[in-house]
Amino acid sequence: MQSTLEREFKILVPKEEHRKTIAKVFDEGTIHTLHGLADNKYFEQLEFIVSTGKEAHVFRARGSANQYRAVKVYKTRTSDFKHMMDYIRGDNRFKTLKHERYSIVKTWTRKEFKNLELANQAKVKAPLPLTFKNNVLVMEFIGEKGIAAPTLKEKPAQEPENAFETVLKAMADLLYKSKLIHADLSEYNILNQNEEMILIDMGQSVLTSHPRAKDFFERDIKNITHYFQRQGVQTSMEEAKKTIKQFK
Ligand SMILES: Nc1ncnc2c1ncn2[C@@H]1O[C@H](COP(=O)(O)OP(=O)(O)O)[C@@H](O)[C@H]1O
Ligand SMILES: [Mg+2]
Incomplete structure (x- = not known):
């Protein structure tokens, strides 16, 4: 049986x-x-x-x-x-x-x-x-x-400048509206669905009150800025942080 x-x-x-x-x-x-x-x-x-x-x-x-x-x-x-x-x-x-x-x-x-x-x-x-x-x-x-949308790693954005700004806006919204830091943000955890940037994989994401929230935020900025620099975007971590602040 x-x-x-x-x-x-x-x-x-x-x-x-x-x-x-x-x-x-x-x-x-x-x-x-x-x-x-x-x-x-x-x-x-x-x-x-x-x-x-x-x-x-x-x-x-x-x-x-x-x-x-x-x-x-x-x-x-x-x-x-x-x-x-x-x-x-x-x-x-x-x-x-x-x-x-x-x-x-x-x-x-x-x-x-x-x-x-x-x-x-x-x-x-x-x-x-x-x-x-x-x-x-x-x-x-x-x-x-x-068919699952490809990751940004698999399918880079056609317009990397726009995509970069969209991702920074998403980080700003997470931060200012929900007090959340993704904490593993990279081209592997963003899906590119018809040029829409969709954030996934949030098990590790923490509230800003987490003692290491700042480190995690810096690391996200670094990963994402370096990725988009490799895609040809002229930018820097400082500029990325400024952009995020402007979305406040
Ligand atoms: N909501 C979803 N819809 C479609 N595919 C998904 C979804 N969530 C995850 N995936 C697929 O599974 C992969 C791994 O998901 P992820 O959440 O990043 O888990 P891991 O912890 O294994 O990195 C993604 O790259 C994507 O291909
Ligand atoms: Mg993942």
């Missing part, structure tokens, strides 16, 4: 050709979590892995009305928990935290959800977060006809 877990997994991933690959990356708890989310209609089925990173897998999922969702599943065993703690500790939204791997990953997932909410509240272009549970975050799928 089939175990409940196998049954749940088959409902979750009906396509056999994808099931093998996906089975390798999940533990039991994650399958239950995903099944619960599907039960609650946040999506109907997982289709395939869009991206595998150090800390998470991102899947394309299909919702009921045939719309797509992005489902980000944080790894519960191999993530860099020490790194995560550096961005959780000091952020006063997350006080009571057991220093135990699963609760760190759960907090991280909740943190990314909250940060995406803040970004959207500040009208910054970022995926709309739909829900989170344990180590799983469900959000709007950014792409067209089911």
Whole structure:
């Protein structure tokens, strides 16, 4: 007889050709979590892995009305928990935290959800977060006809000057409207959807009250300025900071 877990997994991933690959990356708890989310209609089925990173897998999922969702599943065993703690500790939204791997990953997932909410509240272009549970975050799928938008790294902007200013405006809105620092901003965490700059990957983002917020902000400015300089934009970190201040 089939175990409940196998049954749940088959409902979750009906396509056999994808099931093998996906089975390798999940533990039991994650399958239950995903099944619960599907039960609650946040999506109907997982289709395939869009991206595998150090800390998470991102899947394309299909919702009921045939719309797509992005489902980000944080790894519960191999993530860099020490790194995560550096961005959780000091952020006063997350006080009571057991220093135990699963609760760190759960907090991280909740943190990314909250940060995406803040970004959207500040009208910054970022995926709309739909829900989170344990180590799983469900959000709007950014792409067209089911194909995920490329990162800025993969598809540089046609007009880098404009794109640079747009990214600085997004940083300013995050900062002044939501008191949030992205803290891992680079061409890898910006999607270029038809020349719109969409900020993603906000698990590490911190409030300005975090003791290292200033360092993280400087680093974001540095990464983004250097990237756009390589794209031919005549600028400097000082100028970038000035531009951000002008958006206040
Ligand atoms: N909402 C989304 N819609 C479409 N694709 C996404 C979405 N979120 C992430 N991705 C894809 O997954 C990749 C990794 O996502 P990211 O949040 O940066 O995770 P990581 O922590 O692995 O860097 C992105 O580069 C993008 O290709
Ligand atoms: Mg990323």
